[in-house]
Amino acid sequence: MSNLFLVPAVDRRARENFERTVRRPVRLRDLDPLGPGQRRLARAAHGGVRAWGTKAGKKDINVSTWSAMAHGDRALFYFDGLFPVSARVLARERSEEVAERLWGEEGGDTWEYMYLLDEVRQVEIPRLALFACIGYKPTAYTRGFTRVDRDLEATFGSVEQLLEQLSDQGHQLRLAVEAAKAGDQMEAATALDQLDMQLSEDQLRSEINAFASAEKPATRKRLVEQFQRNRKLVAKLKKLYGGKCQYCGFTFLQGNGRPYCEAAHLKPMARREANIDVKDNIFILCPNHHKMLDYGDLRIELDSKRHLMGIAGGKAKRMTNKHIDP
Numbered sequence: 001m002s003n004l005f006l007v008p009a010v011d012r013r014a015r016e017n018f019e020r021t022v023r024r025p026v027r028l029r030d031l032d033p034l035g036p037g038q039r040r041l042a043r044a045a046h047g048g049v050r051a052w053g054t055k056a057g058k059k060d061i062n063v064s065t066w067s068a069m070a071h072g073d074r075a076l077f078y079f080d081g082l083f084p085v086s087a088r089v090l091a092r093e094r095s096e097e098v099a100e101r102l103w104g105e106e107g108g109d110t111w112e113y114m115y116l117l118d119e120v121r122q123v124e125i126p127r128l129a130l131f132a133c134i135g136y137k138p139t140a141y142t143r144g145f146t147r148v149d150r151d152l153e154a155t156f157g158s159v160e161q162l163l164e165q166l167s168d169q170g171h172q173l174r175l176a177v178e179a180a181k182a183g184d185q186m187e188a189a190t191a192l193d194q195l196d197m198q199l200s201e202d203q204l205r206s207e208i209n210a211f212a213s214a215e216k217p218a219t220r221k222r223l224v225e226q227f228q229r230n231r232k233l234v235a236k237l238k239k240l241y242g243g244k245c246q247y248c249g250f251t252f253l254q255g256n257g258r259p260y261c262e263a264a265h266l267k268p269m270a271r272r273e274a275n276i277d278v279k280d281n282i283f284i285l286c287p288n289h290h291k292m293l294d295y296g297d298l299r300i301e302l303d304s305k306r307h308l309m310g311i312a313g314g315k316a317k318r319m320t321n322k323h324i325d326p
């Protein structure tokens with residue numbers, strides 16, 4: 001079972017070190033004092049070996065966290081309000097000598113609890129989206145080096161799968177910010193549509209601020225408003241259809257007594273072909289038909305009489321439609 005470690009690299013020194021030995025590979029000869037097993041893994045690293053380390057910390061707080069690290073674990077770096085980069089843990093070894101070579105020292109101390117990394121990826125994971133998945137409170141702060149104390153494999157299949165899912169959310173948020181910046185409200189709305197974050201307005205604002213820290217306040221404000229509008233519309237449509245799939249009518253009652261359904265959207269290309277406006281681009285579907293829509297087995301379009309049609313397996317079927325004007 002692999003574990004997930006959160007690694008803040010917030011202060012100036014940490015950021016410089018990050019750029020030098022995580023963003024870029026380290027020289028193998030700098031790792032010479034390490035054990036043969038560690039050096040062998042370093043030589044075989046995908047895309048060049050990277051390195052990071054921690055100090056023991058007050059009351060050696062970081063040492064037990066570091067001791068729990070094993071080959072195949074993931075480190076998720078935190079700075080600028082989000083988790084921009086993930087990497088795979090190859091090996092760990094305590095080495096004052098190598099740590100000093102790589103990062104120097106600070107107040108007579110160095111980052112000697114070292115670990116080697118590879119598979120460094122730009123993931124751009126929103127902070128609160130991650131916290132929601134790992135059971136942290138939204139008000140929690142990424143203070144120190146921590147191991148996520150939760151069985152992520154049981155819930156998400158694997159740590160990699162969790163990171164992939166979260167990185168998709170980050171990608172949508174990035175697309176939305178870029179579209180809003182370019183003044184393309186329609187694309188911004190579509191990108192935000194794909195996000196399904198159960199966040200309060202304040203939390204959402206902090207997430208958008210982290211992704212759009214370089215943007216004008218007006219751009220950020222527009223994004224938050226757009227997101228809130230989408231969310232209200234989804235709630236309204238779920239109610240309008242009583243939670244029933246517009247294609248097949250299926251629903252089921254959840255433990256909380258509410259009917260279950262999902263809000264689905266057409267991709268921009270499909271939307272143009274189907275003649276459906278962005279303002280109408282939300283459909284209430286059961287989970288099966290939602291997935292069929294996403295994977296292309298179900299097509300939704302308006303026919304010449306503006307009837308809403310669902311087309312699957314070559315057969316067209318008229319869908320329940322209470323929200324798209326004839």
Ligand SMILES: [Zn+2]
Nearest residue numbers: 245248286289
């Ligand atoms: Zn259905």
